Amino acid sequence: MQYTRGLEDESYFLNDSSVVRVGRDMTNIKAIEHTTSIATDYTQALSNGRIELGVKGRFRRLPVDYTIMRGEQSIIYPNLGDFSKWSENLYAAYGNYLLEKEFYDLEAGLRLEETEVSYKLDPVNVYYNSNDNYDYFELYPSIRFTYKLNDKNKISTFYNRRVDRPGEPELRIFPKYDDPELLKVGNPYLRPQFTHSFEVAHRYSWGAGSLFSAIYHREINGAYKRIYSIDDSNPDYNIVNRIYQNTGQSTNTGVEVLFSQDITNYWKLTSSFNIYRNQIDAFQGTLLFPFKRPFFIEESSDIAGDFKITNTFILPWKMETQVTGLWYSDKNIPQGTELSRSSIDLGIKKSLWGKRGELSLSATDLFNRFGIRQKVIGQDFTALYQNYYETQIVRIRLNYKF
Numbered sequence: 001m002q003y004t005r006g007l008e009d010e011s012y013f014l015n016d017s018s019v020v021r022v023g024r025d026m027t028n029i030k031a032i033e034h035t036t037s038i039a040t041d042y043t044q045a046l047s048n049g050r051i052e053l054g055v056k057g058r059f060r061r062l063p064v065d066y067t068i069m070r071g072e073q074s075i076i077y078p079n080l081g082d083f084s085k086w087s088e089n090l091y092a093a094y095g096n097y098l099l100e101k102e103f104y105d106l107e108a109g110l111r112l113e114e115t116e117v118s119y120k121l122d123p124v125n126v127y128y129n130s131n132d133n134y135d136y137f138e139l140y141p142s143i144r145f146t147y148k149l150n151d152k153n154k155i156s157t158f159y160n161r162r163v164d165r166p167g168e169p170e171l172r173i174f175p176k177y178d179d180p181e182l183l184k185v186g187n188p189y190l191r192p193q194f195t196h197s198f199e200v201a202h203r204y205s206w207g208a209g210s211l212f213s214a215i216y217h218r219e220i221n222g223a224y225k226r227i228y229s230i231d232d233s234n235p236d237y238n239i240v241n242r243i244y245q246n247t248g249q250s251t252n253t254g255v256e257v258l259f260s261q262d263i264t265n266y267w268k269l270t271s272s273f274n275i276y277r278n279q280i281d282a283f284q285g286t287l288l289f290p291f292k293r294p295f296f297i298e299e300s301s302d303i304a305g306d307f308k309i310t311n312t313f314i315l316p317w318k319m320e321t322q323v324t325g326l327w328y329s330d331k332n333i334p335q336g337t338e339l340s341r342s343s344i345d346l347g348i349k350k351s352l353w354g355k356r357g358e359l360s361l362s363a364t365d366l367f368n369r370f371g372i373r374q375k376v377i378g379q380d381f382t383a384l385y386q387n388y389y390e391t392q393i394v395r396i397r398l399n400y401k402f
Contacts, residue, residue, distance in 0.1 A: 172185070251278075326343045336375045339375065
C-alpha cells in the first residue's frame with residue numbers, strides 16, 4: 001500500500017509591449033495530487049517455469065485552483081472558471097505463465113482493467129457544455145515465444161496490447177501561456193490511446209558481446225497529440241492555440257539493432273540504431289476551445305530513425321567514465337515536421353572506502369542540442385516552435401552501503 005502527494009504551484013507573468021498592445025497579465029495554477037495504490041502479487045514456482053498472479057487498485061485525485069490577475073488589454077480568455085476536480089479509479093488483475101524448456105520458452109499473460117474517470121468543471125466555464133464521466137473495461141494480452149537454436153542464437157516473437165491514458169495535465173481546461181501569441185491547453189474530453197505491438201527478433205551472443213536485431217510493427221489507435229490552430233476571432237490580434245486532441249490512427253514499422261562488445265578489458269562499446277516508417281493517417285476532428293471549429297490532418301509518411309552509442313572506460317584509481325551520444329532524425333508529425341536533435345552525455349564515478357561507497361558526477365546534453373524543434377504548418381499560418389526544456393542537468397551523487 002502506498003500513498004503519494006504531489007504539488008504543482010506555477011505562476012505565469014505575461015508582459016507584452018508591442019505596436020498592437022501593452023499587456024500585463026498573471027495566472028497561477030495550483031494542483032495538489034493525491035495517489036493511493038493498493039496491490040498484492042503471488043508467484044508460484046513450477047518445475048519448468050512459474051505462475052504469477054496479482055491484483056491492484058489505484059485511486060488518484062487532483063483538484064486544481066486557477067487564479068487570474070488581468071492587466072490592461074488582457075489576452076486571457078474570459079469565463080474559464082477558477083477550479084476543476086479530476087479523479088481516476090483503476091481496478092486491475094493479471095495472470096502470467098512462464099514455461100521454460102530446453103529448446104524454447106513461452107510466456108503468456110493477460111491483464112484486465114476497469115477504469116473510471118471523472119472530470120468536474122467550474123459551472124462558470126463556457127467552453128465545455130458539461131462535466132465528463134466515463135468508464136471502460138479493457139483486456140491487455142501479451143505473449144512471447146523464444147526458440148533456442150543453440151547456446152548462442154535465439155529467435156523470438158512477441159505481441160502485446162497496451163494503453164496510454166491522458167493525465168490531468170493533458171485534460172486540464174486552464175491554459176498556460178508560453179508567450180502572448182502561444183497558448184497551451186488540455187481537453188477534458190480526451191480519451192486514451194491503445195497500441196498493438198508485434199515483433200520478431202534474433203539474438204546472437206558470444207563471449208565478449210552480443211547482437212540483437214528485430215523487426216517490429218506498432219498500430220496506435222486514437223493517438224492524442226497537440227493540435228495547433230489559430231484563433232482569429234479577435235480582430236486586434238491572433239493567438240495560436242495548442243490543444244490536445246485524439247487524432248485517429250498511426251503506425252510505426254521498422255528495424256532495430258543493438259550491439260554490445262568488450263573492445264578491451266578497459267573499454268566497452270554499446271550502440272543501437274532504429275530505422276522506421278512513420279505513417280500518420282488522414283483525420284478530421286473538431287476543436288471546442290475557444291470556439292467550435294474543425295481541424296484537419298493530412299496523411300503523411302516518412303522514414304525516420306535514431307542512433308545511440310555509449311563508450312564505457314575503466315580508469316585507474318578505481319574510476320569509471322561513460323560517454324553517450326544520441327541522435328534523432330527529422331520525422332513527420334500530424335502538422336509538419338519535428339526537426340533532428342542530438343545530445344552528448346558524460347558521466348564519471350569513483351569507488352570509495354573499499355567499494356562500500358561510490359561518488360558519481362553526470363551531465364546531460366552538454367551542448368544544449370536536445371530541445372524539441374518543430375516546423376508547424378496549420379490552417380492560415382506556419383510556425384517554428386522551439387522548446388528547450390530542462391535537458392542540461394548536472395547531478396552529483398554519493399552512495400554508501402552499510
